[in-house]
Amino acid sequence: MSFDLPRNVILPVDAVDVRLDPDPHPFALDNAEAIAENWQREIAANPALFDGTVVLLSQLAYRDNRLVGRCHAVTYSTFMLWRKRRENSGAEHAYAHAVLVAGDNALVAIRMGLQTVNAGRVYFAAGSFEPVDFRDGQVDVDFNMIREVREETGLDLSGAERGKHWHALSTNSGTVIFRRYHETAPADEIARRISAFVATEAEPEIEGPVIIRHAADLPVGLSPHMKPLIEWHFSGEDSLV
Structure with missing residues (x-):
């Protein structure tokens, strides 16, 4: 088991070849009792x-x-224990972000709902990869992005213009794979649509939308990994990809 990639730098990514192994993760096998005990507390x-x-x-x-x-x-429940014991665990976490770019170049993120593990945190609509996100054993990153955005915000990005490439940022807390998705509507209109969707949900995952209009526009509760992504977007770097 190895993790060999640069940390704390945004990397261009042409392909994502992450495979789903049918065998149990060693962390799950080695910590079964602790997982059950921690889950009861959670x-x-x-x-x-x-x-x-x-x-x-x-x-x-x-x-x-x-x-x-x-x-x-x-x-x-295994993931929740791993969050507490990630150091030298032989496991790491990867997740994906559809970087939602409005027609006025503002970014539209979300604030997580109070009932969630990441209550109050601000980041782009996202969720962990699940088995449904794999095609013939290989992860479909964009399927995960579109699925999570739809589930959390009600927006359908399947027809949106995408950046030509993915990028990745790996830190000690995990690796985020991200890609711009461009909507033609201005940020205020997109936020209105999201708020209207949240209002219809009996148990919404998110509290609501958060608009970010420039690199210094950092909302309260912003997840640490988001600042480099926001700066990257507004720097104009790879603005057309």
């Missing part, structure tokens, strides 16, 4: 949590503008 503190299925990496490398790796399906 749901006691937040009964809204659901023990679904996500994936954890056992390998990820960056080679020739490609991300190559292996991951395993795990329960969300």
Whole structure:
């Protein structure tokens, strides 16, 4: 098990070859009792949590503008324990962001709902990779992006113009794979649509939209990994890709 990629730098990515291994993740096998005990504490503190299925990496490398790796399906309860024991765990987390760019070049992010694990945090609509995001064993990053944006905001980005390439930012807390998705409507109109969708949801995942209009426009609760992405966008770097 190895993780070999530059940290804390935005990387161009031409291909994502991350495969789903059918075998259990070693972290899940080695920590079964602790996972069960921790989950009881987690749901006691937040009964809204659901023990679904996500994936954890056992390998990820960056080679020739490609991300190559292996991951395993795990329960969300396994993921929750890993969050507390990630150092030297033999596991890492990767997730995807559709960087939603409005017609006026503002960015539209979301603030997570109070009942969620990341309550109050601001980032682009996203969720962990799940088995449904894999095609013939290989992750479909854009499928995950479009699915998560639709589930959280009601927006359908399947017809939106996309950047030609992905990018990635890897930190000690995980690796985010991101891509611009361009909408023609201004940010205020997109935010209105999201707010209208949230109002119809019995148990919305998000509190609502957050508009970011320039590099210094950093909202309260912004997740640490977001600042480099915001600066990258407004710098104009790769503005057409």
